[in-house]
Amino acid sequence: MKRLIAIVEDEPAIRDNYAAAFTREGYGVRAYASRAEALKAFAARLPDLAVIDISLGDEPEGGFELCRQLRAQSAELPIIFLTARDSEIDAVSGLRLGADDFLTKDLSLPHLIARVNALFRRVDALRQPADDAAVIRRGALTLDTERMSAQWDGKVVLLSLTEFWIVHALARHPGHVRNRQQLMDAANVVLDDNTITSHIKRIRRKFQTIEAKFDALQTVYGMGYRWVE
Amino acid sequence: MSLRLKLLLLGLATLVLPWAGCRYAREMESALRQGESDSLQALSQTIATSLQGRTDLLYREAAPGTAAAPGAEGTAAAPPPEPDPNFYRATPYDLEPLTLKAAPVVDGYADDWPKDAHWSTFEKDEHHRFSILTGVHDRMLYVALAVHDEHPVFDAPGANLLDPNTFGDRVWLGFEDPAGQQSQVFLAAAAPGAVTARRIVTGDYGRQSTRLEPRIRGAWQGTPDGYRLELRVPLSMIGTAFGVLVDDRDARGALPVSYGTLRGDDLHTMGHLILAAPGLTAYLGQFLQPGLRLSVTTPAGRVLARADALAQPVELQRQLPVISRLYRRIIDRPEGQAPLVSSSPILDRDHGFEIGRLEVVHTPDRWIRLRDRALTHMLNFSLLTSLVVVSAILIFAASLAVRLSRLRRASESALVNRGLVSPFPEVRARDELGDVARSFATLLGRLHEYTSYLRTLAGKLAHEIRTPLTIVRSSLDNLESESVPESARAYLERARQGSERLSSILQAMGAAGRVEEAIGGAERIQFDLVPVLSSAVAAYRGAFPQRHFTFDSAAPSVTLNGAPDLIVQLLDKLIDNAVDFSAPASTIAVRLALDAHAARLEVENSGPPLPADSSRLFESLWQSRTGADSRPHFGLGLYIVRLIAEFHDGTVAAQNLPGDTGVRFTVRLPR
Numbered sequence: 001m002k003r004l005i006a007i008v009e010d011e012p013a014i015r016d017n018y019a020a021a022f023t024r025e026g027y028g029v030r031a032y033a034s035r036a037e038a039l040k041a042f043a044a045r046l047p048d049l050a051v052i053d054i055s056l057g058d059e060p061e062g063g064f065e066l067c068r069q070l071r072a073q074s075a076e077l078p079i080i081f082l083t084a085r086d087s088e089i090d091a092v093s094g095l096r097l098g099a100d101d102f103l104t105k106d107l108s109l110p111h112l113i114a115r116v117n118a119l120f121r122r123v124d125a126l127r128q129p130a131d132d133a134a135v136i137r138r139g140a141l142t143l144d145t146e147r148m149s150a151q152w153d154g155k156v157v158l159l160s161l162t163e164f165w166i167v168h169a170l171a172r173h174p175g176h177v178r179n180r181q182q183l184m185d186a187a188n189v190v191l192d193d194n195t196i197t198s199h200i201k202r203i204r205r206k207f208q209t210i211e212a213k214f215d216a217l218q219t220v221y222g223m224g225y226r227w228v229e
Numbered sequence: 230m231s232l233r234l235k236l237l238l239l240g241l242a243t244l245v246l247p248w249a250g251c252r253y254a255r256e257m258e259s260a261l262r263q264g265e266s267d268s269l270q271a272l273s274q275t276i277a278t279s280l281q282g283r284t285d286l287l288y289r290e291a292a293p294g295t296a297a298a299p300g301a302e303g304t305a306a307a308p309p310p311e312p313d314p315n316f317y318r319a320t321p322y323d324l325e326p327l328t329l330k331a332a333p334v335v336d337g338y339a340d341d342w343p344k345d346a347h348w349s350t351f352e353k354d355e356h357h358r359f360s361i362l363t364g365v366h367d368r369m370l371y372v373a374l375a376v377h378d379e380h381p382v383f384d385a386p387g388a389n390l391l392d393p394n395t396f397g398d399r400v401w402l403g404f405e406d407p408a409g410q411q412s413q414v415f416l417a418a419a420a421p422g423a424v425t426a427r428r429i430v431t432g433d434y435g436r437q438s439t440r441l442e443p444r445i446r447g448a449w450q451g452t453p454d455g456y457r458l459e460l461r462v463p464l465s466m467i468g469t470a471f472g473v474l475v476d477d478r479d480a481r482g483a484l485p486v487s488y489g490t491l492r493g494d495d496l497h498t499m500g501h502l503i504l505a506a507p508g509l510t511a512y513l514g515q516f517l518q519p520g521l522r523l524s525v526t527t528p529a530g531r532v533l534a535r536a537d538a539l540a541q542p543v544e545l546q547r548q549l550p551v552i553s554r555l556y557r558r559i560i561d562r563p564e565g566q567a568p569l570v571s572s573s574p575i576l577d578r579d580h581g582f583e584i585g586r587l588e589v590v591h592t593p594d595r596w597i598r599l600r601d602r603a604l605t606h607m608l609n610f611s612l613l614t615s616l617v618v619v620s621a622i623l624i625f626a627a628s629l630a631v632r633l634s635r636l637r638r639a640s641e642s643a644l645v646n647r648g649l650v651s652p653f654p655e656v657r658a659r660d661e662l663g664d665v666a667r668s669f670a671t672l673l674g675r676l677h678e679y680t681s682y683l684r685t686l687a688g689k690l691a692h693e694i695r696t697p698l699t700i701v702r703s704s705l706d707n708l709e710s711e712s713v714p715e716s717a718r719a720y721l722e723r724a725r726q727g728s729e730r731l732s733s734i735l736q737a738m739g740a741a742g743r744v745e746e747a748i749g750g751a752e753r754i755q756f757d758l759v760p761v762l763s764s765a766v767a768a769y770r771g772a773f774p775q776r777h778f779t780f781d782s783a784a785p786s787v788t789l790n791g792a793p794d795l796i797v798q799l800l801d802k803l804i805d806n807a808v809d810f811s812a813p814a815s816t817i818a819v820r821l822a823l824d825a826h827a828a829r830l831e832v833e834n835s836g837p838p839l840p841a842d843s844s845r846l847f848e849s850l851w852q853s854r855t856g857a858d859s860r861p862h863f864g865l866g867l868y869i870v871r872l873i874a875e876f877h878d879g880t881v882a883a884q885n886l887p888g889d890t891g892v893r894f895t896v897r898l899p900r
Contacts, residue, residue, distance in 0.1 A: 011696055011699075011700070013700040013704070014696070014699055014700055014703060017700065017703035017704055017706070017707055018703060020707050021703070021706065021707055021710075024707075024710055084692055084695040084696050084699070104695070105695055105696065105699035106695055106698055106699055106702060106732050106735070108702060108706055109702075109703050109706030109707065110706065194743045194744065194746070194747045194798075195743070197747065197794050198747070198750070219793070219794070220764055220768075221760075221761045221762075221764045221765045221768070221793060221794075221797045222764055222765030222766070222767065222768030222769065222797055222800075222801075223764065223767075223768040223771075
């Protein structure tokens with residue numbers, strides 16, 4: 001059975017392009033132009049994954065509202081935010097609402113599809129017993145690359161997909177410096193320096209809620225970041 | 230010249246008021262003085278005219294010839310004969326008796342005469358001279374005679390007074406009696422003490438004898454250098470001429486050396502006894518006023534009578550206020566204080582010649598007081614006016630200057646910093662300055678709106694362009710999956726490259742906005758600047774192999790409170806800039822120096838000097854790049870440097886190195 005992807009996007013050209021790409025990849029696609037339209041459809045049937053634009057028509061933050069309502073219906077449904085605005089506040093708000101990823105619209109379609117695939121993989125992996133071969137352990141850190149979940153001292157750290165890939169890229173080779181470009185490649189995103197910096201900050205903060213003295217993620221000024229055990 | 234100074238000078242121009250006042254007061258004084266002088270002249274002429282021909286009022290005895298009339302026939306009808314003009318001509322032999330307040334005792338001693346009286350001296354040679362002082366009291370003429378005589382010789386006692394062999398020193402008195410006849414008496418002493426006067430009388434057959442003149446009394450006393458003779462002669466004996474002759478003998482009976490005011494041969498008088506008529510002073514007194522002095526003099530200028538009220542105060546209040554005296558000191562001219570003098574000749578009846586002069590002296594007190602009062606008031610008023618005007622102008626100027634500088638500061642800060650001072654000063658003022666301020670506020674407000682629009686324009690554009698760009702890119706992505714003929718692949722690839730470039734332009738345009746957001750969300754931590762900088766510089770060596778990088782730190786560890794990420798971003802921008810403007814293989818020096826309260830981060834490159842208006846280097850959307858560059862530039866790099874420096878309470882400056890060998894950017898970060 002085809003997985004169903006819901007695209008909520010007010011810009012018809014983008015909506016249609018995305019729909020075409022997902023259809024080509026073998027996904028079932030439902031496209032909606034507004035929050036009300038989407039909600040009505042979701043009430044009948046939940047998709048397997050939702051790609052939501054933050055600003056919907058005359059609702060500048062209609063995507064956030066939709067995300068909240070969708071999350072109320074399903075805790076596990078993967079949600080990807082898409083926006084023309086790449087500002088910090090949008091990102092923070094979106095992730096706090098429980099989005100699984102947050103992407104700017106100039107992301108290329110292959111990247112987008114890679115993300116969607118990854119998210120489906122994570123969903124699938126969560127439904128299967130854990131496979132130790134896919135687990136990386138670095139001290140207190142445990143990364144399950146299949147489920148794309150991270151644990152610190154046995155406690156789950158809720159990382160978005162981008163964050164997970166950044167941690168994964170760093171922790172795979174502890175001590176090695178990864179520059180921003182490498183991190184972007186690993187996360188399949190195109191981000192500017194400040195966005196990378198804020199991603200790193202957010203990752204640190206997430207770990208620090210578990211252990212206040214967390215300092216395994218270090219900045220090498222002018223070069224990039226590294227994971228230290 | 231500041232506005233304040235200009236207005237002050239303008240205010241000082243009001244000092245022309247007191248100055249003009251002084252000028253006016255002087256003019257007024259001159260006019261007063263002239264008027265006073267004229268009236269004084271009129272007064273003196275009136276008095277002189279009243280005295281015209283009245284020799285009897287002037288002189289004690291009328292001049293020779295006038296008093297001689299009663300002897301002739303036809304008494305009252307005949308006009309008095311003309312007086313002798315020569316009488317009024319001064320001779321060296323004239324005697325002017327003092328008016329004595331008390332009669333001196335005729336004892337040969339001069340100590341009861343006025344001490345300061347002027348003795349007239351008659352001198353033949355250095356061995357023969359005498360001094361004489363005459364005085365009048367109660368119709369008596371007193372004479373004091375001090376004779377210099379190395380060898381005083383007395384007459385032989387009891388001798389025949391006419392025997393020349395017995396003659397000692399003798400003193401002759403010659404005078405013109407009231408009838409005009411010359412007569413002489415001599416005084417000879419046989420011993421100090423009282424002496425008597427004698428006349429030589431020629432009797433029948435020319436026989437001569439001496440006759441005592443009892444009305445004349447005298448006393449003879451020796452002095453260290455001669456002798457002194459004191460005499461008393463009733464004025465009734467004397468007409469208008471009087472003289473003294475000394476016969477000085479060195480031995481009894483010797484030939485005398487004669488000298489004095491009598492002619493040697495006939496013992497006639499040569500000089501006059503100048504004596505005012507008794508009523509003259511009283512006559513003058515009727516014209517007298519306070520502040521006036523009236524004098525009648527002989528034509529030669531000898532004072533006959535004087536009525537003096539000069540010293541009498543014109544007004545009771547003599548003391549002037551201090552301020553008036555001060556003004557007087559400033560504006561008085563020396564001649565202003567001199568008394569006014571006016572004199573008129575007193576002529577004889579036929580205007581033929583002068584018989585005397587009348588002199589009127591007036592002290593300047595009166596018009597000085599008049600002037601002073603006017604002047605004091607005027608100066609007080611005008612100085613007060615000046616003071617008020619000057620202080621008003623000063624206050625006005627000060628407030629104007631304060632307002633102007635407030636306006637200037639506000640507009641400068643509105644230009645330099647990001648934002649208009651609110652409320653903009655002076656906009657409520659209703660004067661022209663208020664108009665200027667309002668225009669400024671409007672202008673600066675528009676400018677501010679414009680610049681903030683420009684500043685956000687890039688971000689807005691980036692946002693707005695992103696959606697169509699996404700359409701283009703996703704369409705291209707979809708197109709890749711379609712069966713595109715091989716010939717069209719190249720176009721597809723070009724379209725993709727173009728959209729990539731468009732995307733990177735969008736990145737650059739949004740950079741400042743993202744930095745501002747990053748700053749807004751940045752957290753300050755305590756960190757060591759040195760390892761941050763050195764690792765960053767190490768990274769630049771890898772990133773820009775075409776340049777040499779050096780890093781020096783003044784201290785091994787410099788702790789700063791701030792955001793290390795932002796500091797690195799700041800350095801990134803400075804290094805980007807340095808790399809862009811320097812030649813390959815040149816050196817870019819990064820230095821960390823320490824001031825008292827700040828760390829100083831310096832980046833030097835050997836590129837071309839800064840443009841002339843380098844103060845705008847750190848403004849948003851400003852750039853002086855001229856060369857073509859493949860990368861998009863929006864003049865945001867150094868603006869980001871400034872934003873980050875300001876986030877750290879620091880400043881950023883750029884300067885040319887000495888000799889234009891390069892450019893140095895300095896970021897001061899307070900510790």
